[in-house]
Amino acid sequence: xxxxxxxxxxxxxxxxxxxxxxxxxxxxxxxxxxxxxxxxxxxxxxxxxxxxxxxxxxxxxxxxxxxxxxxxxxxxxxxxxxxxxxxxxxxxxxxxxxxxxxxxxxxxxxxxxxxxxxxxxxxxxxxxx
Amino acid sequence: xxxxxxxxxxxxxxxxxxxxxxxxxxxxxxxxxxxxxxxxxxxxxxxxxxxxxxxxxxxxxxxxxxxxxxxxxxxxxxxxxxxxxxxxxxxxxxxxxxxxxxxxxxxxxxxxxxxxxxxxxxxxxxxxx
DNA sequence: CTTGACCTTCCCCTGTACTGGAAGGTCCAG
DNA sequence: CTGGACCTTCCAGTACAGGGGAAGGTCAAG
Numbered sequence: 001x002x003x004x005x006x007x008x009x010x011x012x013x014x015x016x017x018x019x020x021x022x023x024x025x026x027x028x029x030x031x032x033x034x035x036x037x038x039x040x041x042x043x044x045x046x047x048x049x050x051x052x053x054x055x056x057x058x059x060x061x062x063x064x065x066x067x068x069x070x071x072x073x074x075x076x077x078x079x080x081x082x083x084x085x086x087x088x089x090x091x092x093x094x095x096x097x098x099x100x101x102x103x104x105x106x107x108x109x110x111x112x113x114x115x116x117x118x119x120x121x122x123x124x125x126x127x128x129x
Numbered sequence: 130x131x132x133x134x135x136x137x138x139x140x141x142x143x144x145x146x147x148x149x150x151x152x153x154x155x156x157x158x159x160x161x162x163x164x165x166x167x168x169x170x171x172x173x174x175x176x177x178x179x180x181x182x183x184x185x186x187x188x189x190x191x192x193x194x195x196x197x198x199x200x201x202x203x204x205x206x207x208x209x210x211x212x213x214x215x216x217x218x219x220x221x222x223x224x225x226x227x228x229x230x231x232x233x234x235x236x237x238x239x240x241x242x243x244x245x246x247x248x249x250x251x252x253x254x255x256x257x258x
Numbered sequence: 259c260t261t262g263a264c265c266t267t268c269c270c271c272t273g274t275a276c277t278g279g280a281a282g283g284t285c286c287a288g
Numbered sequence: 289c290t291g292g293a294c295c296t297t298c299c300a301g302t303a304c305a306g307g308g309g310a311a312g313g314t315c316a317a318g
Binding site (some may be wrong): 140145148153161163164165183190 | 284
């Protein structure tokens with residue numbers, strides 16, 4: 001399969017696959033005599049894995065680490081668990097921050113609900129912020 | 130006041146203030162004969178406003194829009210309200226996505242809690258992801 | 259033989275909010 | 289008059305995950 005075909009099958013673009021190869025997420029592809037990249041369906045599974053990793057909020061570099069462990073013949077389960085743990089902690093923090101931000105903005109917005117521009121103080125930019 | 134002094138007063142850096150000027154958030158500063166930027170305390174208030182905008186999750190470009198409206202002599206209240214509304218909607222969406230992601234990852238993590246590497250399938254990267 | 263679809267490498271661009279550093283000018287104390 | 293602290297401009301880079309487009313090679317159909 002050529003790069004455009006496998007890209008479509010895996011739901012991505014040729015450009016992205018070259019980028020993944022460049023970043024070490026995909027091994028250097030086999031080449032036809034003309035220099036075209038040639039893939040097997042195994043690669044589709046690898047791209048799917050990358051997509052699942054992204055869906056779990058992992059960065060490409062973290063996914064690459066998992067794949068590297070796997071490619072060395074080891075079981076990445078422990079590393080995956082650690083990454084998921086770390087991700088979970090990060091997300092909890094983000095949720096807390098975002099919730100606090102939402103409350104702050106909701107308050108500000110309520111104050112700005114009925115604007116009275118005539119009472120604007122020329123010395124400040126906006127009394128609502 | 131020179132740039133380093135006002136930066137410290139406002140809790141930022143000289144570098145950042147030059148950046149803000151470049152981005153149009155601060156008007157071009159007056160200059161001493163030697164070419165040094167010279168500020169008044171009004172600028173501190175403007176920088177504080179920028180910081181409040183950032184604390185509300187607005188981007189510098191959005192804050193710049195508010196300041197532009199204000200600098201044209203108009204009351205930015207309506208625009209501020211719209212921005213806060215939009216921000217609120219965005220945050221609600223982010224919260225929903227993040228909550229869903231947290232649940233997904235929590236499930237994955239639980240499955241990976243007690244790894245059994247010996248049952249790893251060589252055909253897949255990691256059965257936990 | 260040519261057209262069009264596909265492929266190759268290459269480099270730059272996107273958005274966000276800065277930060278680092280080089281090369282040089284200015285100001286004040288000692 | 290020299291040292292150090294400050295200032296100036298400009299260029300480049302950070303993290304993230306690609307996207308845009310140029311210049312050129314390849315392949316199958318008509």
